Amino acid sequence: MSLTLTCPICGERNGYEFRYGGEDKGPRPDRARLTPEQWCDYVHMNDCVAGVQKEWWFHRDGCGAWFTTHRDTRTGLETDGPDNAART
């Protein structure tokens, strides 16, 4: 199965139109009292979950929107939410 992603503007499109933007790591850490450890954690560290993860995508060959969605890394398919199985 090849990946399709749901762009909030264009709807379901072929995965190759998009660029992966990394795991969703929450808000950017506050600059005040930021330690190198926290910054490294935010910039470099990943959960690498074998399962559903929330992640960023960029519609590179489309409308240019940045958005988050859920995908199961074991199947490579988008899911409806954090707890759901991949769409078929």
Add this chain to the structure above:
Amino acid sequence: MFGKSKRLWPRAPMKTAYDAVIIGGGLHGLATAYFLARDHGITDVAVIEKNYIGFGGAGRNTAIVRANQRTQENVPLYKEALDLWPVLTKELDFNLMFYNCGNLNLAHGEATLKAMRLNVATAQFHGVKSQLVDPKECKELVPALDISDRPRYPVFGGMYHPPGGIVRHDAVVWGLAKGAAKRGVHIHQGTEVAGIGTSQGKVVSVETDRGKIHTPRVLNAAGGYAAALSHAFLRQRLPISVLTIQAMVTQPLKPLLDHVVSSGTYHCYGNQTLKGEIATGAHMDPWPNYTTDTTAYYIKHQAEALTEMLPCLKGVKFMRHWAGLADMTPDMAPIMDGNDPIEGYYVDCGWGYFGFKSSTVTGKYMAQFMAKGECPDILKPFQLKRFQEHRLMGETAALVNYSPDN
């Protein structure tokens, strides 16, 4: 002639305690076990493998070995790895089929050639043979190469690295397993690790689906799964993205390719195996996944790239196509660390698509690390804290995420 075949290594009973437990029966795990027993007298070692040894990257890589990396820290490590193949072939009494055919990297523009000049200078500084070649010399090395103006990216020059070549990867798996088992290492296949037990900042046990093992030392050498295990068991996150990487072989052909040929611009490398197939690999999937699925997208890419470089392969059929996992770090250099912050917990991962060529030498030094508890000098640049200290290694420009744009 058809006598009863003997097992290369005996089945071992599962004990409840070992001096060291290695998670992952791939090449890094097996090599570490082998060197723990050979060099440090630690023979009470268990290698725990979820599937069978060589199931992961060890059996899926395209068998290329070389020592023409970019940084000062990497080159000596890979050089030693190259020097080890003939030594291990003898020592393990197992033909690892090291075919020292040399590697030719193609440049399709001045920028690539400039980068190669740096690589060649680094290699020569470390006593590794590597030289720049012009298109005519490329053609002499690989007569099938198209050096005309016809391809979209004509050949502009190249880097020739004679000490590299190919090694039969399965033979290395079997040879190391045989050598390790002979020295007392227990290899447990079909055994899944479910957790790592710690107490007061020290490793005390490993949970498996065949019971609990008490141990003071654990090595996480789970390859593509190392980062997921580290997070799941110890809440330790790693700077890794795991992506599927694909490779394929054509039908067998008469000998036509005497060297490993590669091109970064075309995202393509190829070599002819001893069976005559052209083994060729591609770039990684554009997004992280654990599927190890193969895709039509890459077959098309690979056919186009390969026949641009070697037009005589037009019409040749791909025979097999498979995929494995690459655990990529932002600087394309591995993470080898341990004994800190958890005493007795070691990690050897982030090898991306360099795990095969580095396996034996890494095993040697990780074994030293685990036996003495102190990081050997040669491994110090690869510690995890480099990411916090902004001392990334420079094998490539730092990338946070992997995509075809990179």
